[in-house]
Each structure stands twice: as C-alpha cells, then as structure tokens.
Amino acid sequence: MSAHSTYEALSCDVCIIGAGSAGLSAAAGAAQLGAKVVLIERAAMGGDCLNTGCVPSKSLIASAHAAHTFTASMRLGVGEALAPKIDFEAIHRHIHGVISEIAPHDSVERFQGMGVKVLREGARFVSSNELIAGRYRIQARRFVVATGSRAVVPPVPGLRELEPLTNETVFDLVERPDHLLIVGGGPIGLEMAQAFRRLGSAVTIVDVAQILPRDEPEAADLIRGVLRKEGTTLFENAKLIDPQRHDTGISATIETAAGRHELGASHILVAAGREANVQDMGLELAGIDFDEKGIKVDDRLRTSNARIFAIGDVAGGPQFTHIAGYHAGIFVRNAMFGLPAKVDYAALPWVTYLDPEVAHVGLTEAEARKRHGELHVILERMDDNDRAQTERRTEGFIKLILTRRGRVLGVTIVAPHAGEMISLWGLVISEKIKLSAVASMIAPYPTLSELSKRAASAYYKPKLFGRLSRAWVGLVQKLLP
Structure with missing residues (x-):
C-alpha cells in the first residue's frame, strides 16, 4: 500500500x-x-488571545482595578482606607468565566x-x-x-529548569503569589506587575534594558513613577543571575551598575518576548x-x-x-478578490493596559526624526484638563509628533482610557486628515477627549495670537461700524 x-x-x-x-x-x-x-x-x-492572552489578562486587570478603587477613592472623600478583601480563587473563576462567555464566538x-x-x-x-x-x-x-x-524563556542559566510561569500558565493560579518576580519590563510584564501588586502581591520587575522601550521616554518615566509609588520594585538595565528553587520559593541575584541584590520570591513569571x-x-x-x-x-x-x-x-x-x-x-x-492589497503600518496603534493606559499610534519622536529631520512636537499635560481634575486623575499627557507643516506622524496618550482616545489619531494619520479638523471639532465638556482638541489647537496658537493676527483684528475693529 x-x-x-x-x-x-x-x-x-x-x-x-x-x-x-x-x-x-x-x-x-x-x-x-x-x-x-x-x-x-x-x-x-481562539488561540492565545482568548485563552492565555488579551482576554484573561484584561479580566485580571479589571479585578485589580476594582481592588485599587478601595484606596484610590479616598482622594475623592469616599470610604475608609481599608485594604480590599482579595479572593483569588474567585478572581480565577472570573477570568475563566469571561473566557467561557467569549469562547462560543470562536x-x-x-x-x-x-x-x-x-x-x-x-x-x-x-x-x-x-x-x-x-x-x-x-x-x-x-x-x-x-x-x-x-x-520565550531568556537564556539565563537555571531559569528554564525552574519552569517559570508564562502567559500560558499564570492565569491558572488559584492562589495569590506572595511575591512575584517578573522577568521583562515590556507591556505584558508591566501589566501583570501592576495587576498583581494591586491584588496584594509583592512584585519585583527585572529587565536587561529599560521599561517600555518602544514607547516615548516621557511615557516610560511616568509609568516608572506610578509603579514605584504603588510599591513595585523595579530593576532596569539589570541581569538575573543564578535563579534557584527552594522549598520556600525562589532565590536569585540581581546585578545592576550599583551592585548585587539578593532576592527571594514565591513565584517567577517570564514576560521577555515571544x-x-x-x-x-x-x-x-x-x-x-x-x-x-x-x-x-x-x-x-x-x-x-x-x-x-x-x-x-x-x-x-x-x-x-x-x-x-x-x-x-x-x-x-x-x-478572494484578487486585489494587490499591501500592509501599511503607518497608523499602527498599540495600547499598554496600565493605569493610566499608554496608547500610541504612528511614529515615535525618535523614529520621526530619523525619517523626517526637523519636527514640531506638542505636549499637553492632563492637569490642564477639567475632567481629569474632577476625578483627581491628572497624571498623563498627550504628545503630538508633527512635520513643520503640521502633518501628524505619531501620537502618544498617557491617560485613563487612553486606548479609547487613540483611534481618533489613527484615523487622522491613515486618512491624512488635516490637524485643523481636530482643532476645530466640537468636543463635549468635560471629557478627556478635549485633550486631543487642545493639543491640535496648540499648533495654531502662535499664528492665531501672533503679531499679524493682532494687527488684522485691530484694523477690522476700526473698520467695523
């Protein structure tokens, strides 16, 4: 046969x-x-997204956000500064319940x-x-x-033998880690770090470089401060050495320019690339x-x-x-249609679901300078936004990367719900919409979306309120009856 x-x-x-x-x-x-x-x-x-990626991670983050409101609400004069009761087994049920709800679609x-x-x-x-x-x-x-x-498990001697947690296994935990050591300071590592910290775990991050390397430096600086304020220990430009498993957990040495640090943890999670x-x-x-x-x-x-x-x-x-x-x-x-469609990443958006969220579309400032040379950069901060003030959530900003003639090349927004705000700018870039269209739109008040209108308007302020405009207005006022 x-x-x-x-x-x-x-x-x-x-x-x-x-x-x-x-x-x-x-x-x-x-x-x-x-x-x-x-x-x-x-x-x-459903693959990674449904079972071990976006869906379970955002479900865990939702639980962490709910826990954080217990202490965060005090800044609004509500409640007592009591630690929330964390039922990690119930969180596990929540995560897998969400997966089950979405699974029929896939x-x-x-x-x-x-x-x-x-x-x-x-x-x-x-x-x-x-x-x-x-x-x-x-x-x-x-x-x-x-x-x-x-x-990917990095080639750190002894790390693979520990059988570390990855995104494929971390959502199977039914008990909260006492101390979670996270290898990797990219989006996945930071999202998990903030979530587990807000749910009561001690968290240490170690990365061979700096956190959020693909995002704007201003975004990384802000998030670095937020994580440390919430109690996460962060080692950047550091090496993980000699990780070992013991009856009581995991030990490792972290080497930085400042010296060596001995660390003990209960769990280790690898989030260092794919x-x-x-x-x-x-x-x-x-x-x-x-x-x-x-x-x-x-x-x-x-x-x-x-x-x-x-x-x-x-x-x-x-x-x-x-x-x-x-x-x-x-x-x-x-x-199917025989059309020569091609990929175009000029308006590629991404969001890191921290609190505040980090959303980006298009080129970063560094990328834009390499391609276009001279730029016009606008940065507007959240503390100038009335909605942010009412909610006492003023950490964050919007950064526009423009050509000298005002064409939008890239945008970063760091704010609560920044992921919901970035699509406007993706449309602006992909459809080559003029910046003046955003500046002249009517944004409802008070909303975080006003931040986009304010940033777009900032490009025109020097001309609008400059010497020539003032002279023209003076002339018009003299001629008007």
Missing part, C-alpha cells in the same frame, strides 16, 4: 493552519464569500455553521501544495499559516523561508511560496490581536 493511500484526500479553496485571531478571521471572511475552507487547530480554539460549532471544515489536528506540509492533518492529505488553492507565537511557532510544520518541504523571528513574507503577506500566506504573529511583524485581524483582511482581499 502506498503512503498516499493511507490518507483520505481532501481538497479546498483555502486551508488555514491555526485558529487564533488571525486564522479565525481569515476563515470567516473566506467562508462567508463562498470559498470552501478547511481550518486546522490542534489546541484550543467555537468549532460556529465555524462549522459557516460551512468551514474544522480539523482538531496538527498539520505538516509534505510538499509545496500539500499538507497532512490527521487522516487527511489536503490540497488547496491557497494555504494560510496562522500558528501564532509563544513566550517567538513564532514555526517548528515541526514541514515549512522547508513547502518552500517557505523562515527564521527565528518568523516566516518571511512580502508586503502582501505571501511567503516565498506564492500560494501560501502567513498572517498574525507567525509573520514576524507586530504582535497584536488587531494586527492579526488586519492581516486576515489583507489575505482576503488578495486571495
């Missing part, structure tokens, strides 16, 4: 590997346009209802136009690799180029095998759920 005869042949228009955010969006789009779709997922439907049943054939198997390419999944040998007009990414899931898929047999950063794609998300696309984290670009959905749209336009 030949090797081919041991498998059941299956053909389709689109075969997608991975049922995370990118794969599910691509499957839904293609199926609803009438394509015959096969979707392959060997693990949980379920096998929903996609089968769209006409998608869902295979709960691993997948491996065996040639440039075939792959094997379970008992099936699948041929497709187009393949999509959407296998996502996973947490790597693409490209292993054991037969990518070489399919003629797909890849490296440790992910699968190499062109600006239409096609791999070196033009019949195969890679989307989401595995494509080696920005690792955000909203980018996964964006990539799926690029694929659908290319493969």
